[in-house]
Amino acid sequence: MYDELELKKFVVPEFIYGKDARLLAGRYAKNLGARKILIVTDPGIIKAGWVDELIDSLEAFKFKYVIFKDVSPNPRDFEVMAGAEVFNKEKCNFIISIGGGSSMDCAKGIGIVAANFRNIVDFEGVDKVTIPGPPLICIPTTSGSSADVSQFSIVLNTQKKVKIAIVSKTVVPDIALIDPVTLTTMNSYLAACTAMDAMTHAIEAYVSNAQSPISDLHAIEAISLISENILNALSNLDNIELMGKLMLGSLHAGMAFSNASLGAVHAMAHSLGGMLDLPHGECNAILLKYLVNYNFKYSEERFRNISSAMGLNLSRESNEYVLKSLTEKIELLRFGVGISSNFKSLNIDRNRIPILAENALKDVCMITNPVMPIKDEIEEIYGQVI
Numbered sequence: 001m002y003d004e005l006e007l008k009k010f011v012v013p014e015f016i017y018g019k020d021a022r023l024l025a026g027r028y029a030k031n032l033g034a035r036k037i038l039i040v041t042d043p044g045i046i047k048a049g050w051v052d053e054l055i056d057s058l059e060a061f062k063f064k065y066v067i068f069k070d071v072s073p074n075p076r077d078f079e080v081m082a083g084a085e086v087f088n089k090e091k092c093n094f095i096i097s098i099g100g101g102s103s104m105d106c107a108k109g110i111g112i113v114a115a116n117f118r119n120i121v122d123f124e125g126v127d128k129v130t131i132p133g134p135p136l137i138c139i140p141t142t143s144g145s146s147a148d149v150s151q152f153s154i155v156l157n158t159q160k161k162v163k164i165a166i167v168s169k170t171v172v173p174d175i176a177l178i179d180p181v182t183l184t185t186m187n188s189y190l191a192a193c194t195a196m197d198a199m200t201h202a203i204e205a206y207v208s209n210a211q212s213p214i215s216d217l218h219a220i221e222a223i224s225l226i227s228e229n230i231l232n233a234l235s236n237l238d239n240i241e242l243m244g245k246l247m248l249g250s251l252h253a254g255m256a257f258s259n260a261s262l263g264a265v266h267a268m269a270h271s272l273g274g275m276l277d278l279p280h281g282e283c284n285a286i287l288l289k290y291l292v293n294y295n296f297k298y299s300e301e302r303f304r305n306i307s308s309a310m311g312l313n314l315s316r317e318s319n320e321y322v323l324k325s326l327t328e329k330i331e332l333l334r335f336g337v338g339i340s341s342n343f344k345s346l347n348i349d350r351n352r353i354p355i356l357a358e359n360a361l362k363d364v365c366m367i368t369n370p371v372m373p374i375k376d377e378i379e380e381i382y383g384q385v386i
């Protein structure tokens with residue numbers, strides 16, 4: 001299943017990681033030939049002051065710009081279409097996205113639509129984008145989605161109420177400015193959800209059937225960095241050094257999953273989050289232990305390595321014991337960071353389980369799960385959580 005000599009490519013953008021990287025936006029926009037820039041962001045990021053700073057950096061180079069801020073969590077297809085209309089109407093030639101995964105995914109979608117003049121939902125799947133979008137700089141303000149380095153853009157198809165994954169090398173940003181300072185304005189629940197999202201990226205990438213020796217290195221480093229620092233970091237959101245650990249963990253996880261792809265946790269989270277408009281990281285955090293439990297027997301050695309990277313010293317223990325300890329550790333982290341909710345309190349209609357399972361099985365992330373589950377198995381797992 002895991003063949004080290006199989007041909008694999010590894011794609012990452014140029015990125016600058018470190019304190020104050022965000023302040024380089026103007027200089028890099030100039031290097032990349034920007035004339036008029038569409039800034040894609042959301043109202044929370046504007047309120048936090050990060051957009052004013054970005055504008056200062058752009059005005060220093062006398063750039064023209066337009067702000068597009070109508071981006072929701074779980075960005076909608078119509079928001080992408082509206083952004084593309086602004087881009088073309090204003091004759092922009094460049095995009096800078098500053099924000100979390102939603103802003104960056106929306107910006108990627110805007111670039112696709114602005115260049116291809118078709119509805120964003122037409123690009124669902126792998127390698128469906130024919131004409132690359134305009135140059136894109138991403139400045140992430142959360143340590144989770146890693147859209148700033150990934151080949152993924154996730155958009156909500158509002159008609160079908162399902163999240164679609166667009167996977168294409170053309171949506172890898174030209175430059176990512178990855179600055180831990182931007183994390184200091186996250187609220188604690190957003191920080192918890194995004195950190196658990198990053199942890200899920202790393203675990204799913206490591207057991208993915210599209211992994212490579214290079215993606216493995218980044219996945220294991222991410223698991224180790226995040227599990228070692230997550231609790232301390234989330235209690236000290238103004239500590240830039242600790243934010244740096246989280247940001248670096250997220251970056252490693254992003255490089256791993258962008259190339260190895262994901263698995264059933266994300267496929268099921270996309271389906272659930274799309275239907276009920278739930279926070280992505282929260283869905284992953286709740287589902288993770290159930291899928292570790294399901295997948296463990298298909299990738300025992302790799303889950304043993306994951307448990308070591310999470311600081312569990314279990315090399316002499318049985319697989320049963322490792323599985324039990326690993327799922328307990330995941331739950332300990334989830335509750336430790338404050339994600340104590342479950343889907344049962346939402347009173348979700350159980351008649352929706354078959355359609356949730358159907359959508360999850362169609363999600364591109366499911367293809368790289370260690371094993372392809374059957375519909376009954378996915379329904380059973382949804383049955384346990386909702």
Ligand SMILES: [Fe+2]
Pocket residue numbers: 145197198201266280284
């Ligand atoms: Fe994710």
